[in-house]
Amino acid sequence: MTTTDRVEFLLRRxxxxxxSEDGLRRLDERVARVMAGTVSTQPRxxxxxxxxxxxxxxxxxxxxxxxxxxxxxxxLDQTIDESALPGWRVAWDRAEIISQRQxxxxxxxxxxxxxxxxxxxxxxxxxxxxxxxxLASGMTESLSWTADLRDPAGRPxxxxxxxxxxxxxxxxxxxxxxxxxxxxxPATAGTWELTVTSVGYGGTGFVPGExxxxxxxxxxxxxxxxxxxxxxxxxxxxxxxxxxxxxxxxGETVGSATITLTELRIGPSAITSRLALIVDGDVVSYWGPxxxxxxxxxxxxxxxxxxxxxxxxxxxxxxxxENEFPIxxxxxxxxxxxLIEVPELWYVTGDADADAAxxxxxxxxxxxxxx
Amino acid sequence: MSATDRLDPASFxxxxxxxxxxxxxxxxxxxxxxxxxLDLAAVTFERAFAGIGRFRGRDGGVEAWLFRIARNCxxxxxxxxxxxxxxxxxxxxxxxxxxxxxxxxxxxxxLLDLVxxxxxDQGEALLLRYAAxxxxxxxxxxxxKREAAVQKHIERGLATLREAFDDHD
Numbered sequence: 001m002t003t004t005d006r007v008e009f010l011l012r013r014x015x016x017x018x019x020s021e022d023g024l025r026r027l028d029e030r031v032a033r034v035m036a037g038t039v040s041t042q043p044r045x046x047x048x049x050x051x052x053x054x055x056x057x058x059x060x061x062x063x064x065x066x067x068x069x070x071x072x073x074x075x076l077d078q079t080i081d082e083s084a085l086p087g088w089r090v091a092w093d094r095a096e097i098i099s100q101r102q103x104x105x106x107x108x109x110x111x112x113x114x115x116x117x118x119x120x121x122x123x124x125x126x127x128x129x130x131x132x133x134x135l136a137s138g139m140t141e142s143l144s145w146t147a148d149l150r151d152p153a154g155r156p157x158x159x160x161x162x163x164x165x166x167x168x169x170x171x172x173x174x175x176x177x178x179x180x181x182x183x184x185x186p187a188t189a190g191t192w193e194l195t196v197t198s199v200g201y202g203g204t205g206f207v208p209g210e211x212x213x214x215x216x217x218x219x220x221x222x223x224x225x226x227x228x229x230x231x232x233x234x235x236x237x238x239x240x241x242x243x244x245x246x247x248x249x250x251g252e253t254v255g256s257a258t259i260t261l262t263e264l265r266i267g268p269s270a271i272t273s274r275l276a277l278i279v280d281g282d283v284v285s286y287w288g289p290x291x292x293x294x295x296x297x298x299x300x301x302x303x304x305x306x307x308x309x310x311x312x313x314x315x316x317x318x319x320x321x322e323n324e325f326p327i328x329x330x331x332x333x334x335x336x337x338x339l340i341e342v343p344e345l346w347y348v349t350g351d352a353d354a355d356a357a358x359x360x361x362x363x364x365x366x367x368x369x370x371x
Numbered sequence: 372m373s374a375t376d377r378l379d380p381a382s383f384x385x386x387x388x389x390x391x392x393x394x395x396x397x398x399x400x401x402x403x404x405x406x407x408x409l410d411l412a413a414v415t416f417e418r419a420f421a422g423i424g425r426f427r428g429r430d431g432g433v434e435a436w437l438f439r440i441a442r443n444c445x446x447x448x449x450x451x452x453x454x455x456x457x458x459x460x461x462x463x464x465x466x467x468x469x470x471x472x473x474x475x476x477x478x479x480x481x482l483l484d485l486v487x488x489x490x491x492d493q494g495e496a497l498l499l500r501y502a503a504x505x506x507x508x509x510x511x512x513x514x515x516k517r518e519a520a521v522q523k524h525i526e527r528g529l530a531t532l533r534e535a536f537d538d539h540d
Contacts, residue, residue, distance in 0.1 A: 007532045008501075011486070014479040015400045015502035018392070023409045027395070030413045031387055034420050035380075082413065085406060167410070328406070 030082065072126040075176035076112055079124075079169045087269035087328045088178065091115045091122045094268060096238060103129075104230035109196050111234040117267030118187070118243035119326070121149065121157070122180040127199050128173065130228065143168055143175035144227065146198045152190025157181045162307055162324060182326065184265060184272075185241050194234045200227035243267030244334040244370045248274075249319055252364045256280040259289075259342055259364040260319040266334040266370065271301060271327040273340060274309065277347060278320035279360075285313050287321055287347035290359075294327065295339040301327045303340075321347075340366040378426045378433070386433060387416055394441050397503040400483055401445045415441040435512035438503050442495070442513055485535055486528070493528035496521050 019027065080092045095115035102109050107129040115122045127143055149157040157164075161183035168177040244266045251260035256279050263274040273294060277287045292303040306323040310316045342364040346357040378386070394415055399408035418440050426436055486494045492514050499510045507521040516524070 007529060007536055010478075010482055010536075011497065011501050011529075011532070014482045015396050015498065017396055017399050017479075019395050019399075019405060019409060023405055024391075027391065027409050027413055031391075031416045031420075034417050035383055035387075082410060 072110060072128075072174065072176065073112060075169050075171065075174060076124045076126065076178065079167055079176050079178050082167075082169070085328045087120075087330050088122065088180070090330055090332075091117070091120070091180075091269040092124065092178075094242070095122065095124070096236070098234065098236045100234050100236065102232040102234065104232055105228050107199055107228055107230065107232075109199065109232035111194060111236065114192065114194070114236055114238060115269070116185050116192075116238045116241040117269055117330070118184060118241050118245050118265040119267040119270035119272050119330070120180045120182045121185050121192070121238075121241075122178065122269070123147075123149070123194055124176070124178050125194075125196070127175045127177070130175075130199065130201060131173065143170055143177065144198075144200055145177065145196060146227075147179060148195045148197065149181055150193040150195075151186050152188055152192060153186060154193075155186075157183075160184050160186065162309075182270075182272075184245070184263075187241055187245070189238065189240045191235050191237050194236070196230075196232040198227040198229045199232075241267070242332075243330075246338075246368050246370060248368075250366050250368055251319070252366055254362045254364055255360065257345065257360050257362075257364075258320075259345070259362075259366065261340060261366045261368065262317075262319055262322065264338065264340075264368060266338075267330050268332040269330040271330060273303070273325045274322055275325065275340070275342075276310075276317070276319035276322040277345065279347060282347070282349050282358075283313050284321040284347045285349055287323070287345060289342040290344040290346065292325075292340070292342040292345075295341065296331060296334070297336055299331075301329060303327070334370045336370060338368050338370060378423050380420070380423055383420055383423060386419075386437075390434070390437055391416070393503050394437065397438065397441055397498055398445055400486075400498050400502045411441070411444045415444050418444065432509065432512075434503075434505055435509045438499060438505060438509075438513045441503075442499075482532075485532060489528050489531055491524065492516060492521075493524045493531070496524035497528045500525055 018024075077092070080088050092113065092115070095113035098111045098114050100111045102111075107127060109125055109127050111123060111125045113124045127145070130143075151157070151160070161181040163182045164179065165182065166177060166179040168175055170176075246261075246264040246266075248262045248264075249260045251258050258278045260276045260278075261273060262276055263272075265272045271294060275289070277284050286308060288306060289303060294301045294303065303325040306325050309322040309324055310320075313321070316322070342362050344359065344361050345364075346359045348357050391412065395408055395412045398411045398415070399405065402408045402411065415437070419437055422440070426433070486497055488494070489497070495514055496510050499505045499513055500507075505513065507525065508518045510516075510525075511518045511521045514521070
């Protein structure tokens with residue numbers, strides 16, 4: 001096979017990914033609901049109502065306020081449903097009702113709910129008072145925003161979060177945002193603080209993945225700051241994050257390789273395990289298990305995604321190269337025996353790419369008990 | 372269906388059946404995990420259904436129209452996630468967030484990382500060509516370039532990937 005053939009072959013293979021049966025079923029159902037008209041994708045009906053509110057007399061506006069709150073919650077609820085993440089639904093249903101509204105620069109941000117467990121902090125807020133420009137394609141522009149979260153000790157979320165995920169939904173004049181900080185929040189009850197510092201449609205121009213070096217698109221060359229800057233600050237109380245935390249190490253050695261469970265966090269909305277690998281005689285720079293799973297009470301959860309924690313081999317701890325494996329389904333009653341099984345693993349050393357990966361066969365079985 | 376000047380909402384089911392896999396694959400190549408790709412695919416078809424009355428065949432056919440929507444959805448999603456790049460010191464981890472534990476998947480992610488780093492619209496053109504299966508003309512209608520320019524984008528993008536693979540070898 002020539003290099004030319006190989007590149008095209010690899011490219012075709014790389015993109016020829018099929019959705020899982022379950023994922024495809026959810027997609028089919030979601031589109032079927034839209035076609036059946038049970039989900040409103042037409043922003044115009046709500047847009048009319050939101051625009052209509054502004055010139056109304058105060059009394060009339062108050063009468064309609066209850067309906068507006070309902071619309072906000074409905075849009076947030078839709079965002080949760082459409083995330084296709086079972087853990088988000090659990091978090092949303094268990095979340096504390098906050099219902100705080102802050103207005104600055106003519107824009108009202110409403111923090112409706114907040115939730116914390118041992119794996120994430122989730123907030124849901126809405127933004128009203130901005131006119132979303134209609135794109136050339138006829139679609140409604142999506143909201144951009146900047147938000148800062150501080151824990152009860154006053155520390156920014158960067159101290160414990162390993163990643164942030166957000167999703168949203170927009171109709172004209174109203175946007176709903178669900179944002180989560182994934183990681184291990186501090187295990188204390190107390191007052192959290194969320195500060196939104198800018199909101200807007202169209203952002204400031206830089207779009208990761210779109211504005212590469214040398215790009216000539218207008219939004220990259222001459223970015224326009226269409227954001228509204230302000231301070232929308234919310235202080236709210238949350239109980240101790242729910243769930244169980246098991247701190248290792250629990251390890252097993254098979255041949256030259258030792259896998260160590262350094263941490264297992266089991267919350268109602270997610271399960272996260274941290275696994276580290278040491279191979280005798282090698283410095284592992286990156287590794288992954290094959291067909292690994294977490295088992296509990298007759299259920300099995302696949303470890304299919306990983307966040308590489310020790311990206312610098314020099315920063316590895318005593319247990320070696322560490323990955324964090326999130327599962328977006330949680331368990332509310334975690335007491336019992338948990339098994340993590342790794343039938344096979346692969347790893348690379350130094351700067352080698354995946355072509356040079358070394359495969360080792362196990363299985364490695366790690367068992368922990370949650371009281 | 373490309374020659375159709377207007378789309379009948381009653382035919383949307385057939386449109387969805389015909390294009391759902393290509394839309395998913397295109398979005399899967401641009402996102403970090405299946406859930407995100409499925410979510411964006413659903414939003415794409417929701418927006419398409421909502422905007423079906425605005426479709427005009429003379430603007431480039433169903434495929435170009437649909438993938439313009441899909442591309443905009445993907446761009447919107449990038450914008451939404453902008454707060455993630457503000458997480459101090461975590462960029463590398465975030466880049467790896469969806470790194471699969473499967474070896475072939477790891478190779479796939481590495482190749483798509485290379486495609487994402489191609490300059491200008493080269494990467495976009497390659498994804499629309501190989502994931503979405505569009506012609507150079509249709510790609511041009513999606514990204515706003517002439518057919519010849521798209522062809523050059525594809526050739527240059529492939530050439531860069533070949534050089535990268537030669538370096539690996």
